[in-house]
Amino acid sequence: MTVYDVTSYRDGPWWTFEIPALTSPAPAKGRNIVAMGQARRAEDVAREARDVIDLWTDDGDIEVRVHYALPDGVETAVHSAAEREERGRAALDEAAALRRKAVQELRSQGLSQADIATLLGLSRQRVQQLSAV
Known part of the structure; x- marks a missing residue:
């Protein structure tokens, strides 16, 4: 090709x-x-x-x-937006990993998913997702 x-x-x-x-x-x-x-x-x-x-x-x-x-101003704006989106996705991935670690630590201490959800301000479904990974 x-x-x-x-x-x-x-x-x-x-x-x-x-x-x-x-x-x-x-x-x-x-x-x-x-x-x-x-x-x-x-x-x-x-x-x-x-x-x-x-x-x-x-x-x-x-x-x-x-x-x-593209015009210079537009090219700069698009490039800056793409960089920020990439940093934002990386920050969200890091936040999810930290939440996953917190959930796993609390699960290892015997807490229920319902209690963990309450403690961390997450839904039970999110706690279940984080526990499954």
Whole structure:
């Protein structure tokens, strides 16, 4: 399988895309023509890029990875949000592990799941889930 990276950016009402892996010599020396195309909607870029790749290569076994060029402020916000989500998921995983440890410790001391739920401010179902792992 051949993987083609496609770069797409907003160009007026269109999404223009380029496929840097597909080039051919231009009539002017020292220049190359890069395979390009357009789509009306961002969601159509991958399909349109596949069509262009098919015209250039006749390779039926391809994967298209589209990278959208976003304005700097948007790119920064999206990157920051992804970092925060990752840190948040890690914090939730750590919190669950600590609760699991607390539940196991209390269970080893003979407390019932109902008592543990009351002590830790959890539902009985959550205590049961944490006990099962």
